[in-house]
Amino acid sequence: MEKRQIQISVPEHKGKERLDTFLAREISRVSRSQIQRLIKEGFVTVDGEGVKPNHLVRSSEKVEIFIPKLRPTELLPENISLDIVYEDDFIRVVNKRAGMVVHPAFGHSSGTLVNALLYHCGKLSGINEPCRPGIVHRLDKDTSGLLVVAKDDRVHNHLARQFGEKSVRRGYVAVVLGNFREDSGTVEASLARGVKDRRKIRVASDGKNAVTHFTVEERFPFISMLHLRLETGRTHQIRVHLAHIGHPVFGDHTYGGRGRQLGGLNKKETALMVELLKMMPRQALHAKTLGFTHPGTGEDCFFDSGLPDDMKRLLDRLREAKGEGAV
Numbered sequence: 001m002e003k004r005q006i007q008i009s010v011p012e013h014k015g016k017e018r019l020d021t022f023l024a025r026e027i028s029r030v031s032r033s034q035i036q037r038l039i040k041e042g043f044v045t046v047d048g049e050g051v052k053p054n055h056l057v058r059s060s061e062k063v064e065i066f067i068p069k070l071r072p073t074e075l076l077p078e079n080i081s082l083d084i085v086y087e088d089d090f091i092r093v094v095n096k097r098a099g100m101v102v103h104p105a106f107g108h109s110s111g112t113l114v115n116a117l118l119y120h121c122g123k124l125s126g127i128n129e130p131c132r133p134g135i136v137h138r139l140d141k142d143t144s145g146l147l148v149v150a151k152d153d154r155v156h157n158h159l160a161r162q163f164g165e166k167s168v169r170r171g172y173v174a175v176v177l178g179n180f181r182e183d184s185g186t187v188e189a190s191l192a193r194g195v196k197d198r199r200k201i202r203v204a205s206d207g208k209n210a211v212t213h214f215t216v217e218e219r220f221p222f223i224s225m226l227h228l229r230l231e232t233g234r235t236h237q238i239r240v241h242l243a244h245i246g247h248p249v250f251g252d253h254t255y256g257g258r259g260r261q262l263g264g265l266n267k268k269e270t271a272l273m274v275e276l277l278k279m280m281p282r283q284a285l286h287a288k289t290l291g292f293t294h295p296g297t298g299e300d301c302f303f304d305s306g307l308p309d310d311m312k313r314l315l316d317r318l319r320e321a322k323g324e325g326a327v
Contacts (some may be wrong), residue, residue: 010061019046020053023065027199030067038065075131077119078110085303090155090296091148092121092134095305098144098282103132109171117149125156136160137233144308145172145287150295158295163233169291172228172238173217173307175284176247177259180224183254184215187241191234200254200265201236203244208242210234212241220318223250223276224267227288238285250276250314252283270323280314 006100008026020039024056036053043066055118057063084094090110096102096113115273117124124134130274134149136159167302194200197251211231213294218225228238239255242248248257259273291302307315 006065006067006070008063008065010059010063011056012059014057014059016056016058017265018053019044019051019055019063021045022057024193025199027065027067030199032130038067043067058067059173060094073164075104075118075133076110076115078115079119080111080116082113082120084117084303085146085305086301087121088296090151090294091159092117092151093124093290093303094147096139096147096287098308098310101141102138102147105131105137113147121149121151122153125151125153127153127156127160128212132160137163139287140236140239140283142282143285143287144311146290146303146305148290148292155295158267159292162292166231167292168300169289170230170233170287171289171312172230172316173227173239174228174242175252175280175311175317176224176242177257178222178224178247179219180216180247182216186247187212187214189241189244190236191240203235203240208234209233210237210241213237214242216289218315220322222265222273223241223318226314239283251280252285257283272317276314276317279308284311284314285313 006027008023010022020032020035022225023044024030026046027035035044039051039053044051045064046057046061050227054245063305083097084092085095094113101112101152104110114131114133126133128135134151134156136148136150136156139145139147148159150159188211189203190205190207191201191210192204194202209232213229213231216224217226217227225242230237238254240254243252243255243257248255251257258277265273286307288307289302289304290301293299294301
């Protein structure tokens, strides 16, 4: 099995901390339980020696992690239902449900969109890493919505070039915390990996340029519904940009969308907030529209997907509460 090697030096003046906790913050997309498994299976060394998960890291220690990569033969087709919006000999457009990981990785070797695609669509491009056949762009696990999949390498290159040139039109709907004075606006803030937690993204002057445009579609007390358009497609871009301007995506555990920072709510509003959070355990973000030039015909393509049921229920409850004067 191929392995990806990561080397990390423990910072000077680092206080005592368990190795598994330290690595879970340093390595993106790998959880603490997955780190513990790697350590126990001998994929982690400290100064060249095997250790236990509860090893206390010390300043200047050298940590090496070997993360196994999936082989193509390990990718298994799985009969998982897909919401297929469009398909022809070149592409497939899928409406991904929330909770589905796009491609296999350590800790997610099955149940992904790729596993489902291999079952439903035998022909996929092979330009990416072996675990990502056909995947031109991605959505977060708990973000629902539209993805285009390439069926061969020429199509993949054509689509990837459009994404690189920023000519792909991507529209999102988000329910966010707080109210806006303006009806529309733009967030332009560069993004980079977190310093303490590599799985999180932060606004950083030395990061990669990122631009998000938003329009307020509907207003409720302490909550708003937005339509967003991306110029760039950075990891967690919408979630981080909205949190940066004080309006995190509702339900977003990572970037403050559980409402702990909201102040001044009355008893009815507080009760409604608790009710809504129970209804929406994930971030209320949906990739609703997708437009691009068809790589086979050259025609303009545009796809629109309805909101998923959980976001519909969330908005229906907000409208109901607003009509009752409960908020």
